[in-house]
Every structure is written in C-alpha cells, then in structure tokens.
Amino acid sequence: SILLLDIDKFKNINDTHGHNEGDKALVAVANILRSNEAIRYGGEEFYVVLSDQDKKSAFKTAERIRESIENIELQSDVGVEIPLTVSIGITDYSDGYMENSDEMDVILTLKKQADEALYKAKDTGRNKCVIYNNNL
Numbered sequence: 001s002i003l004l005l006d007i008d009k010f011k012n013i014n015d016t017h018g019h020n021e022g023d024k025a026l027v028a029v030a031n032i033l034r035s036n037e038a039i040r041y042g043g044e045e046f047y048v049v050l051s052d053q054d055k056k057s058a059f060k061t062a063e064r065i066r067e068s069i070e071n072i073e074l075q076s077d078v079g080v081e082i083p084l085t086v087s088i089g090i091t092d093y094s095d096g097y098m099e100n101s102d103e104m105d106v107i108l109t110l111k112k113q114a115d116e117a118l119y120k121a122k123d124t125g126r127n128k129c130v131i132y133n134n135n136l
Helices: 010-017 019-033 055-070 103-123
Strands: 002-007 037-040 045-049 086-091 129-131
Touching: 002 010, 002 019, 002 055, 002 103, 010 019, 019 037, 019 045, 019 055, 055 086, 055 129, 086 103, 103 129
Parallel strands: 086 129
Antiparallel strands: 002 045, 002 086, 037 045
16 A cells, blocks of 8 residues: 655745754654655655555554544744644555556556545645545
C-alpha cells in the first residue's frame, strides 16, 4: 500500500508564523513517520510505503499517523499554538488489475490513485484518510 500525506494548510503556517515554524512542522511530521518507509515528496507531501498491508490495514496505519500528527503540540517561538493536521490518500496493489503492467506503469498508477484519494480527503474537509476507489 501507499499513503500520500499532505500537511493541511501548510502555506498558512509559513505565512502566519514564518518559515522557521513551517520547518518545525515538517520535522514534527517526519518524526512521526520515522518508523515507516517514508520519503518527503515536494514541499509538504510525504509518501509512505507499507509492505504487505492491504487497504484496510493501511487505513488503520494512516489513521494512527493522522491522529499522532493531530496530537502534536506545536508552538511558535512566541508561544502561539500551531494546529497541525494532515490529509492522507491511500491506495494499494491488491486489486490485481495491473498484473501485466510494467513496473513504471504500476508506480505511476499508484501515485495517481494516491493523489486522487488525497484530494478527495482535502475536498471533503481535510484532516482525514481516504481510500482510493474507482468512483473518486
């Protein structure tokens, strides 16, 4: 399975509290993801690869990550609390419809699916996990 995480309203953190506080937010999220196979992708996006997890298990892992990030008590240098949440798109390879595809096609398809699920999470309120399905 693949998770695609995006820090909600990250631009607002940078614009309101400064880039140093945005960096603190990135480090806080990275620390939560440290025990997973995670990579930073772009400004405030992270991919997490979950070996041998189907969508249901991946959703549980994603929820644990989301809740852990939501519970971070991040404060600015002047003591203002900075709310930190993420939206997460989830997909996996278990459906078998890509069995005859080459590796690059599979990777690109999974990235596209995770991205679509992520945007569904953002469009429906943020701070949530959404599993990709063909109806998104």
